[in-house]
Amino acid sequence: MASPFALSLPQPLRQFFSLFPLYTHPPVDSPDKALPVSSPTLWIHVPWSTDADVLSSDVECLKWQAYLALRGLSDISIRWDVSADGALDNRLPNLHIPLKTLSGASQEVKAQDDGEGELLPAHLIPEWVDGRVGALDGLEGYANEAARDESRAWVSLLEGNVHAALMLHQPSSLSFLEIISPYKAKPRSLETVVTQPPAPLFGISSLLPSYGTHVNVEAIEQQYKEAIASLSERLGTDKWFLGSSSPTALDALVFAYLHSILHSKEHTLRFEVTRRVNLVAWERRIQSQVRGAFRSAQPAQPSS
Numbered sequence: 461m462a463s464p465f466a467l468s469l470p471q472p473l474r475q476f477f478s479l480f481p482l483y484t485h486p487p488v489d490s491p492d493k494a495l496p497v498s499s500p501t502l503w504i505h506v507p508w509s510t511d512a513d514v515l516s517s518d519v520e521c522l523k524w525q526a527y528l529a530l531r532g533l534s535d536i537s538i539r540w541d542v543s544a545d546g547a548l549d550n551r552l553p554n555l556h557i558p559l560k561t562l563s564g565a566s567q568e569v570k571a572q573d574d575g576e577g578e579l580l581p582a583h584l585i586p587e588w589v590d591g592r593v594g595a596l597d598g599l600e601g602y603a604n605e606a607a608r609d610e611s612r613a614w615v616s617l618l619e620g621n622v623h624a625a626l627m628l629h630q631p632s633s634l635s636f637l638e639i640i641s642p643y644k645a646k647p648r649s650l651e652t653v654v655t656q657p658p659a660p661l662f663g664i665s666s667l668l669p670s671y672g673t674h675v676n677v678e679a680i681e682q683q684y685k686e687a688i689a690s691l692s693e694r695l696g697t698d699k700w701f702l703g704s705s706s707p708t709a710l711d712a713l714v715f716a717y718l719h720s721i722l723h724s725k726e727h728t729l730r731f732e733v734t735r736r737v738n739l740v741a742w743e744r745r746i747q748s749q750v751r752g753a754f755r756s757a758q759p760a761q762p763s764s
Contacts (some may be wrong), residue, residue: 486553487566496558496576496577497576497577500533500557500558501538501558501628502519502524502525502554502555503540503552504516504518504538504539504541505517514538514540514751514756515750515754517720518552520553521553521718523712523716524553525754526711527748529712529752529754530707530715533593534753536753536754537757538754538755538757539755542554545736549581551581552568552582554579554580554582555580557577557578557579557580558577559577562588562592574708576732602704602708603704611701611702611708615713618713618717621683622717622721624683625680625684626720629729630720630724684732685732688733688736689732691714691739695738695739697738715743715746715747718733718741718742722740722743
């Protein structure tokens with residue numbers, strides 16, 4: 461017997477809703493199943509050569525590949541079949557890890573098949589690495605506080621002058637769909653790397669809004685040459701930059717830029733590095749270590 465307090469829809473409204481019946485369909489089983497995550501997998505941009513290379517052609521992805529390898533991790537899978545649209549924050553790289561590798565994972569989690577695992581954006585990779593190999597000390601691996609403070613200046617030089625020259629000669633090409641897409645990735649533009657002159661304080665031009673950006677190519681190339689020369693002089697014959705006894709985040713950053721420059725099609729960029737023997741020898745030594753830490757996890761292509 462229906463409750464006297466139950467609400468009922470008016471007849472006209474019930475007739476209207478009857479025009480839109482709700483149908484429930486059984487689930488559709490798909491033959492394509494996601495494989496369980498058995499080992500850490502780094503999602504990167506496509507390598508220089510997809511046949512034999514495991515190092516990304518994108519300098520941002522390469523920084524994190526070098527970071528993982530120089531922190532002592534190995535046997536890391538890579539895949540480049542996922543575009544930046546499918547990554548967290550529309551930005552690669554992402555690290556796909558089994559839940560059991562997370563710091564503080566319970567024994568129950570470690571014993572079960574976690575299936576899809578956990579996807580980490582780039583800024584959370586150091587925290588995961590610390591949980592795997594141990595956190596760095598307050599000096600971050602550098603010999604002393606002076607070296608740690610000096611590393612900040614080198615990072616600024618690489619991310620500024622060297623990165624600007626690399627972007628100047630390796631512009632990223634966008635398709636029409638990427639241009640009109642509201643979900644497109646937004647890499648750093650050259651204008652954000654190059655320091656712009658201040659706006660005038662007086663005059664007619666100060667009343668007009670600025671339009672466009674003027675990039676001084678000669679200044680960028682000159683600053684790049686000076687940066688590479690300083691880098692070579694600072695390395696000298698040391699095994700690691702700033703005299704560290706083990707690799708640091710700065711070494712990973714330097715390797716990523718040197719490797720990208722040596723693969724650049726622009727002769728001006730390559731020449732400044734290839735004419736300095738210590739930089740070339742250092743890059744080759746680090747390259748073998750970084751390359752050995754990764755293996756391809758790309759799915760096999762069907763034969764025609």
